[in-house]
Amino acid sequence: MPTETLPDLLTGLTLSAILFCLGLIGLLVRRNVIYLLMCVEICTNAAALAFVVAGAHWDSSDGQVMFIFIITLAAAEVAIALALVLQFFRRRHTVDIDQLNGLRG
Amino acid sequence: MTPFSTLPAIIAILFCGGILAWLSERYFNRGSRQISLISLSVAAALLATYWPHLTDSPTGVWWDSVQINWIPRFGISFSLAIDGLGFLMLALTVLMGLFGLVVTWRDIRFRRGFFYFNYLWTLAGVVGVFTAIDLFLFFFFWEVMLLPMLFLIAVWGYEERIPAAIKFFIFTQASSLLMLLAIVTLVYLHYSASGILTFNYRELLNAQLTPGNAYWLMLGFFIAFAVKLPALPLHTWLPDAHTQAPTAGSILLAAILLKTGAYGLLRFTLPLFPEASAAFAPVAMSIGAASIIYGALLAFAQQDMKRLVAYSSVSHMGFVLLGLYAMNTVAAQGAVMQMIAHGFSTAALFSLVGAIQKRLNSRDMAQLGGLWSSLPKLSATALFFAVASLGMPGLGNFIAEFLVLLGSFDSNHWITAIAATGLIGAALYALLMMQRVFFGGLRTPEDAQTRSPTDLKAREFLALISLAAGLLLLGLRPQVVFDIAQPAIARTGTLHKKAPTATSQISSPKLRLSAWPDTDHRRGNSP
């Protein structure tokens, strides 16, 4: 394994980790459902980035393949999510996630 | 050993009888009681087929046994067996079942069929417990008998029945989980040592365990049985359960279910872990003595008649614990006798309380009084059984308690001396009950003022009288029981050879004479 590229790998992974954390923080602080979905996307793509970095490190194509899988499925996910959000908006006329707390206890 | 021998038949009859009773009530809306009566009688008849074993001294230890593969994966088999001890317990079970059925013949109105379904299934489970010699099977029946009992309490009980039922179930269940753990561990250790994977009691008897393991496993069994017995401080489920259960349920609980604990100690804990038990004996005996006195004290304090009787059983079963861990034949025989005698007397007392509750719908001793003038028969019977339970010589309970004390004295003088004061306590609460309920000026609760209570029906009276006769017989001719139980106890007696290591260090030397050589030959060892 090409050890001399290990630092690059680590920096890349760190970057994606930071990206992931950003998404996470966004999830924690925002209340708008749309923003939440965006943040989730950020997290997912952070992971995807990590794959790419790793792929580059091992110079194999698996990373990119995974990346494609991920964005595809992320798209599908968002589609479903938006459908649900739509229903939510129809009923409550708001996209404030904190309104969605009927289930508790 | 054909699978179609008597023991499975007894169990099967009770199970099927239960189902039949339920169905008959559901579809013909009558006949459940008759069906249960018949099935119990048949069971009794089947049991009676073992009579020849009583008369001639049985050669083998086990009179009869059945073994069918059940779960070969774990070396679990459906194996039942009966010996003298088991026979006594089965006889007690069936008789008490009949008694409870007859004496409460008219009590149950609500869903009678389902009631007798549960009633018979409890009995079937108990029969299984008393005959199973596969530890898994034993545990299986141990649980099976709880569930219908739970329903008996929870559906047909009195005011506070639901909490009482839950408490009863959680106590027994949680403790039996420990037992399951101990059983599996025992089997695993035996397996890893000998390479034989079996739950069979007879093979596990010669399992080689390190003292540490043995002690822990013994504790696992002991706790489960101590809860059932019940022994301090695990007894608190009992007063609630007894008090809230319907009369028939209380009879089952007191007369039979408590005995399963004692039986378990005698059949499993002591023989499986002799050294550990010997080491544990002082603790167990102290617990027994404590239960005797504490139970008596609390019985003395109660207002509710049923609670009083319940706590009195705590006190009486303390004698059983004391006797079992005294580790000699005399005490063990006493304990067995106590199981039977206590079954009789307490069952009778519960049925009497039930009778009073049915007539005056109150068990509160503050509301009752002077019933003798209005219910002479009932009161006289109550007097008899109260006297029996305070240990009047000539009745079974006294023989039992005397033997227990006699035997345990050899093991530990001081604990015995303390336990003996329980006799005074018994007099305290028994006579207090007589005084407050039956003597003094006539007092009946307001709501019962209108109709004058009717005295015991012939049916009830006959049932009670037969119990009284039984107690008298046990008191004057107890030898029959001892002869039946002797071989089984002698088998556990093998551990008494090892016992002295534990007992001698306890017995305070200043009380025995070194002068006489023959002081030891009579530490009640099995012949």
Next chain:
Amino acid sequence: MQDFFAPFLAWIPLLPLLGFVLLIALPLFHLREPPEAVSAVVGVGSVCLSALLTLLIMWTLFLNNPSAVLQVSLWQWLKVGALQLGFDFYLDWLGMAMLLVVTGVGFLIHLYSAGYMHGDDGYRRYFAYLNLFVGAMLILVMADNLLLLYLGWEGVGLCSYLLIGFWYRNSANGDAARKAFIVTRIGDTAMLLGLILLFSQFGTLSIRALNTAAASAPANNLTVTLAALLLLGGAVGKSAQLPLQTWLPDAMAGPTPVSALIHAATMVTAGVYLIARMHPLFNASETAMSAVGIVGALTLLLAGFSAMVQSDIKRVLAYSTISQIGYMFLALGVGAWTGAIFHLMTHAFFKALLFLSAGSVILSLHHEQSLFSMGGLRRKLPFTFGCFAIGCASLAALPFTAGFYSKDQILLKAWEYQGGFNGIWFTGILGALITGFYSFRLLFLVFFGNDGPASAQCKDANNGVMTLPLSVLAVLALFGGLLTPPLQRVFTQAPAGHAPLWVEGVAIAAPILGLALAWLLFRHNTSPMESRGKSALEKLWFSGWGFDWLYHRLLVQPLTSLARINRNDILNSIYNGTAFICRQLHNLLSTSQNGLIRWYIASFTCGAIIFLALLVVL
């Protein structure tokens, strides 16, 4: 001859027991309550039969050979391990003497009761209990092993309980009954422990085997002493000696014939019988012997003092009973076995007589029992007066009455106990004086002087059924001193030697002095003592030296309060506590389920962080 009679032995206790069974079973035959006559015939008849049987056996077998022995074994009772007990009866002269007292006096009192209890709605129940008592007492007397004796012992205790509380509607009677049973139960428990100790030591419970073994035991070894003391505990409880004497005065709540039979003639003397029975055991330990003597002496005095100031006719008799049994214990203590048993017999005669005649007095006064509302009755109830006077004389041991001979024997023994003047003897003399005083105080207060308030509407309640036993007992109380049981074979003891003449003199003088004092003070039953208030000392005596108060403070109150505190089981709180903790945890955790997604995400993040942190740790 012996083996001819042996089978009949079993019938002596069996007959009264059969009577008992018959009596309780009677209503099953015809449903309404049977007429009194039936009950009376069954009850009295059964005892009468066994009395006759006893007499027959004595006449034919025992009278002419003092070492006669009868024994019969009915069935194997217990055979467990080393313990082997038969349901066996054994009869020698000691037992025979007791048998005579129990069946004879018992029969007379049954007869008396037939009249006394007339018209009571518990007539049948009364005789049932009484028969059960006689049966149990006979078993006690004839038992061949200690456990069988214990059976009888507890049986008589039970009957005493039932009969004291016979009039159950008044709960005071019930309390007295419970007190009696429980106090004696304390002693009985000690006795049971004694049995156990004896067995673990000697490996048998057969009385004779024990006696032989004890005789051969090294002197003053601890076990024997302890066993003897434990047995003494039982005896003390049953015979109402110090410190367990408090139940007897209250026991007077029962019907008077019951007091006569159980609490004067037979049951309360069972303790004396027990010790006499086990005398080799006691002989083997000086400690035990002196304990017996001291208990007897103390009881004798304390009870005597209390008897001097009582105001209830039956309570006076009760205290005097305690005091007289004290004499017997004293006798046992000094090894005067024969004297003790002899005094037991005579005491049975005169005390039964006293109680029964007191019963007639009470009945004649419509259940008035206070001494100070009586008086001058000798004109109204001449016959009763005669009987009562004889009884008092015999109780006070005036010369040539039955009581004189027995008490004299005891005092002589006491004198030579330590070969001369000693405390025990002096106590005896003092007791004799006191006895003389209170017995005649009683006589004067009831029968002399001018009428008391209750005496006015007095009508003689004696009828034939009651006079017959009274007169028989009167005769026995007078001349019973002549029939001494030949016990020398049972108790191997030196016959009473000669004490200096003045000792005899003192023994005779003491009761007469007491009589004189009583005459001075109570001749006219308005005495200075009663006119002025009681002194503290009298109050103390009146309350029986405050034992009741003491025990109430020391035992009863702590017990009841403890029970009340712990009524709903302190141990329960362990489990309630556990349940409470679980519930609290549940509430705590439930708050985390607040339904807010962002909070959930936060918790998820925290979880992840925890995991990674753990990863670093592990």
Next chain:
Amino acid sequence: MSARELHAILPLLILSGGILFLLLQVSFLRSHKAAAATAVITLIAAIAACFDVARTLSQSAAPIEVTGLLLIDQQALFFCLLFLLAALAIAVLGFSYLQKRCDSARESIPEAFYLLLLLVMLGAMALVFSNHFASVFLSMELMSLALYPMLGFAVTGDLSPRLEQMYSLESGVKYLLLSALSTALGLFGMALIYAACGALDFGGVAAAVANLPRTPSLLLSGLTLLLITLAFKLSLVPFHIWTPDVYQGAPSPVTALIATVGKGAVVALLLRLFTELELFSIPALTGLLAAASVASMLVGNLLALMQKNIKRLLAYSSIAHIGYLLVAFLIGNSAFGNEAVLYYLVAYVITTLGAFGAVGLIADSALARTAGSAGEYVYTTTSPFQRDFYRGLLWRSPWLAGCLAAMLLSLAGIPLTIGFIGKFYIFAAGIQGQLRLLLAAVVIGSAIGLFYYLRLLLTMVLREPQAPLDSIESVRIAVSGRLLLISLTGVLLIFGVFPQILIDWIYTL
């Protein structure tokens, strides 16, 4: 790709075919019954295929690897069989659920339910077979993506009471967001693993793990992140918090689905992952799992203790049950451990299906429609999911109550039921592995658990039913549902009394 491999993935192919067929069918013929029939047939066919594949496998001992992504072996097939059977049951439950709510008047597409169900099954089975992180990710996502709409299914056309629709929607959104997050985390973990080993197929990773001098922090943290994802799917503490809400809000059949198949598939994956990668040798991971299992047992039971809502109660208890299961899982790479896990999983699946099924059917029976064409669907009582609704149920409809009681007893681990044998297996496994702490937790947890199971049980036998008047008369449920419940109870009892049968199957298959 050889015929043998194609034959090996026959169940998957059948399911996919069924899905396509169903799509076409719906576009031509809108019929709820027909759709249900198609789904059921597909499932049955898949089951048959499973047996077929199993037979071939038993001939050739070696498991078949398909394109490096999937690996078909006996154990996986057993899981598939179990899940397919569960899916069959869920199809029946869903049928009665939709039948109640189906309404030609409004536009409602009940057929979609079956489509999604088949999709979930496809995902689940692929997950069970998967032998490569790519396939793991794909199948897991497939499962989740199909689950989201199912969770929110109550909103399609308004065929349910308003509140229920709202809850369903909420559960959908909650699950979506959280599981998306967890998936992202898992992906990140995979990326790290990839970075550490340079391979994504299990074999490669295993080899790399073996070769690496000492498990480096990179790999370890990657595995941990993956573990977190799985723990989330298994709703292990501390990742359990979504469970009650989602279970409560979702339509009962979907709840059953997510509780059985959703978790079961992950358990299967976990098992394969740990065996293939020999992760049992890494103390850190097993330690994490052990901690999670102890926490789940205690917290799950405590949370359920006073719970009044039955669905939430079952949700909490399912948390605890996965905790128990992990005890068997944790005794390491041993045949007995696998056996125990399988047995317990079977017990869990049967019982959970039965419980949620019964609850759902009972709730459906309380559903009624207000008068008028535009009438809404409302519950006749306050809420059929509250414990009070079950007062005296035994006297109203004994059979239904009997089945539910059996399920509860099985959950509580009382003999005569399969749950007891499962508990027994857990004990045996724990003792073999000497996992004292875990066993203690099991005992304590079960003791706590008894309380709430019992309370529900005894609520059903209360003598004076204080439930609202109109629910006094016996609860009526669809025949199909009744049959299902009774058969489930039968299986429960048979396996409870004669466990040897099932044990033999586990061995043969």
